[in-house]
Amino acid sequence: MEERGSPDGDPAWSLEQGAEGPETPIQVVLRVRPMSAAELRRGEQSALHCSGTRTLQVSPPGGGPDVAFRFGAVLDGARTQEDVFRACGVRRLAELALRGFSCTVFTFGQTGSGKTYTLTGPPPQGEGVPVPPSLAGIMQRTFAWLLDRVQHLGAPVTLHASYLEIYNEQVRDLLSLGSSRPLLVRWNKTRGFYVEQLRVVEFGSLEALMELLQMGLSRRRSSAHTLNQASSRSHALLTLYVSRPASQQMPSVDPREPPVGGKLCFVDLAGSEKVAATGSRGELMLEANSINRSLLALGHCLSLLLDPQRKQSHIPFRDSKLTKLLADSLGGRGVTLMVACVSPSAQCLPETLSTLRYASRAQRVTTRPQGPKSPGAKQPQHVEVEVLQLREENRRLRLQLDRVDPKAPGLHGARMAWAQRNLYAMLHEFMLENERLRKEVSQLQGSRDLAQDEQRVLAQQVHELERRLLSACSLHQPAPAPPCPCLMMPAAPCHALPPLCSCPCCHLCPLCRAPLTRWACLRRECHLPQVLDPEAHGGMLLSARPPPWAPPRSPGSAKCPKEKNHSDWTQTQVLAEMLTEEEVVPSAPPLPMGSPSAPPVLRDGVGVPNLAQRLEALRHQIGNSLRRGQSQPPLSEGARSPGQDRPPR
Numbered sequence: 054m055e056e057r058g059s060p061d062g063d064p065a066w067s068l069e070q071g072a073e074g075p076e077t078p079i080q081v082v083l084r085v086r087p088m089s090a091a092e093l094r095r096g097e098q099s100a101l102h103c104s105g106t107r108t109l110q111v112s113p114p115g116g117g118p119d120v121a122f123r124f125g126a127v128l129d130g131a132r133t134q135e136d137v138f139r140a141c142g143v144r145r146l147a148e149l150a151l152r153g154f155s156c157t158v159f160t161f162g163q164t165g166s167g168k169t170y171t172l173t174g175p176p177p178q179g180e181g182v183p184v185p186p187s188l189a190g191i192m193q194r195t196f197a198w199l200l201d202r203v204q205h206l207g208a209p210v211t212l213h214a215s216y217l218e219i220y221n222e223q224v225r226d227l228l229s230l231g232s233s234r235p236l237l238v239r240w241n242k243t244r245g246f247y248v249e250q251l252r253v254v255e256f257g258s259l260e261a262l263m264e265l266l267q268m269g270l271s272r273r274r275s276s277a278h279t280l281n282q283a284s285s286r287s288h289a290l291l292t293l294y295v296s297r298p299a300s301q302q303m304p305s306v307d308p309r310e311p312p313v314g315g316k317l318c319f320v321d322l323a324g325s326e327k328v329a330a331t332g333s334r335g336e337l338m339l340e341a342n343s344i345n346r347s348l349l350a351l352g353h354c355l356s357l358l359l360d361p362q363r364k365q366s367h368i369p370f371r372d373s374k375l376t377k378l379l380a381d382s383l384g385g386r387g388v389t390l391m392v393a394c395v396s397p398s399a400q401c402l403p404e405t406l407s408t409l410r411y412a413s414r415a416q417r418v419t420t421r422p423q424g425p426k427s428p429g430a431k432q433p434q435h436v437e438v439e440v441l442q443l444r445e446e447n448r449r450l451r452l453q454l455d456r457v458d459p460k461a462p463g464l465h466g467a468r469m470a471w472a473q474r475n476l477y478a479m480l481h482e483f484m485l486e487n488e489r490l491r492k493e494v495s496q497l498q499g500s501r502d503l504a505q506d507e508q509r510v511l512a513q514q515v516h517e518l519e520r521r522l523l524s525a526c527s528l529h530q531p532a533p534a535p536p537c538p539c540l541m542m543p544a545a546p547c548h549a550l551p552p553l554c555s556c557p558c559c560h561l562c563p564l565c566r567a568p569l570t571r572w573a574c575l576r577r578e579c580h581l582p583q584v585l586d587p588e589a590h591g592g593m594l595l596s597a598r599p600p601p602w603a604p605p606r607s608p609g610s611a612k613c614p615k616e617k618n619h620s621d622w623t624q625t626q627v628l629a630e631m632l633t634e635e636e637v638v639p640s641a642p643p644l645p646m647g648s649p650s651a652p653p654v655l656r657d658g659v660g661v662p663n664l665a666q667r668l669e670a671l672r673h674q675i676g677n678s679l680r681r682g683q684s685q686p687p688l689s690e691g692a693r694s695p696g697q698d699r700p701p702r
């Protein structure tokens with residue numbers, strides 16, 4: 054069977070070419086499982102007929118017109134696990150994950166329709182009885198393909214995995230080392246919704262990954278009921294994180310966070326069930342109610358996502374843990390594939406029709422896949438917009454809460470308690486998030502203000518030192534001083550008066566290109582006449598020249614790179630960047646506070662020591678030139694005595 058979504062001719066493949074791709078619909082593949090032994094025993098008839106590779110024909114048992122449904126691919130009961138793997142195009146998703154996209158495969162359908170079978174294959178038939186490789190599901194096949202691909206990539210790739218289940222609206226870690234207690238679902242601006250303290254395990258081989266899968270599968274809740282002997286009672290999410298070396302991506306801000314990079318998530322949803330049909334009682338019934346409620350919330354989000362106007366505003370992803378964790382896959386920046394599973398039996402037709410409608414709706418939902426982004430890329434304004442949106446949602450939730458009238462008909466007993474518990478929990482969680490965001494915004498603003506203050510102080514110091522340097526130089530300068538050919542400083546300090554050359558632009562001698570020792574050209578005598586030739590340089594005024602700390606001209610260039618006036622050069626950002634040779638990021642964490650007289654210190658301790666050293670060098674130079682000025686006799690008439698015109702210290 055041909056693989057869908059192959060790179061050639063598939064518009065979705067162009068995703069990899071841009072940071073944010075076009076609107077991409079959720080891909081839906083429909084799988085009809087074969088009649089089960091029990092269904093055959095009961096003599097049930099098939100109500101489904103696959104006509105072609107993309108259309109499913111539904112024939113109601115009592116006659117009546119057929120109904121047709123079209124999907125990306127329709128696979129009948131004769132299709133093997135390998136056919137399904139190929140038809141779903143999961144290799145394409147894995148490839149996209151390797152390129153930094155966030156991809157999701159989820160199975161959906163009634164209980165007993167074959168979701169778990171499709172994703173992970175049948176359960177082992179006994180202790181130590183291995184499942185034949187031909188029955189391996191989409192997950193094992195994708196794992197094998199991915200690890201093989203990584204091996205042949207020729208570039209280092211790091212792989213991590215996490216595995217969780219949502220059982221009775223509580224998140225549990227299926228890979229936890231100790232006892233598994235419920236984990237909180239949180240939200241932040243870089244990760245969206247995420248599970249706090251979820252164990253993320255690094256693995257390097259297919260065997261290690263298979264072990265993690267088996268560990269999770271064996272811990273996942275399952276029970277027997279009328280329609281399925283091994284029915285999953287929870288939604289399970291296994292996520293693979295693919296990260297490339299630091300040179301190809303930004304590192305994660307928090308070492309406890311999973312690495313930033315591509316993601317491939319497999320979601321095995323618990324099946325919807327009619328409690329009357331499955332005969333669930335007690336705990337089974339509670340589980341069934343919880344499963345149905347979260348699937349209802351998922352369906353509600355899908356319906357709203359279909360409405361372009363609603364999509365822009367509020368989608369109630371917070372209504373359940375499942376919708377929170379699938380928010381990005383459904384309405385966000387992920388690439389998503391849904392495998393809808395149905396039973397062919399006419400007895401299951403109402404549930405099958407419900408699945409088909411659900412799946413039809415899902416394939417009209419679009420996402421905007423987006424490549425990897427730096428975690429710190431968001432600007433404070435974006436955070437503020439998010440805070441505003443969250444406040445609006447907060448207000449809506451309060452309204453919802455107010456509307457829960459204890460005397461309202463139909464809202465009493467357990468339902469009432471459930472509604473209140475959930476709304477209060479949601480509200481509480483939401484307010485905590487809001488509070489965190491507010492703190493973050495004010496921290497960002499504080500750090501930006503500090504950085505600006507700091508840049509102002511540095512600019513003033515450099516300006517002052519520059520002034521002192523120029524005034525010190527003028528003490529020994531023969532009048533009139535011909536300008537230096539490099540146009541960065543008067544010529545006299547550069548070549549005529551050794552060893553006074555202090556022009557930082559002359560790392561190479563502009564005439565002979567020889568490296569300058571102590572910033573003075575060793576062969577200055579031989580080209581002194583050229584230097585002193587007034588034709589060799591444009592008559593640039595000192596006030597129009599960049600200050601001494603301006604960057605050197607590119608070797609071989611006859612002109613200064615770009616003429617800037619003095620105020621341009623003292624623009625604080627430009628200044629700090631040139632001196633430290635790195636970008637000054639206004640949103641970096643706040644600076645440590647120092648005494649006002651202490652030399653300025655930039656964040657991370659990298660830039661400013663550099664800057665401070667340069668300032669120190671400038672100070673040193675001024676001192677030297679002053680000392681020389683004091684010890685030398687006046688060079689010409691009209692030259693002032695050093696004591697007379699000593700620059701302030």
Ligand SMILES: Nc1ncnc2c1ncn2[C@@H]1O[C@H](COP(=O)(O)OP(=O)(O)OP(=O)(O)O)[C@@H](O)[C@H]1O
Pocket residue numbers: 085086087089130162163164165166167168169170171175176281283284285286322323324325394
């Ligand atoms: N394509 C198939 N070929 C053969 N057997 C299948 C197929 N699909 C499902 N089955 C069998 O049907 C039964 C139910 O399948 P499965 O447990 O995967 O359903 P499910 O949708 O995950 O159910 P639940 O939601 O209750 O967990 C299992 O015994 C499984 O082996």
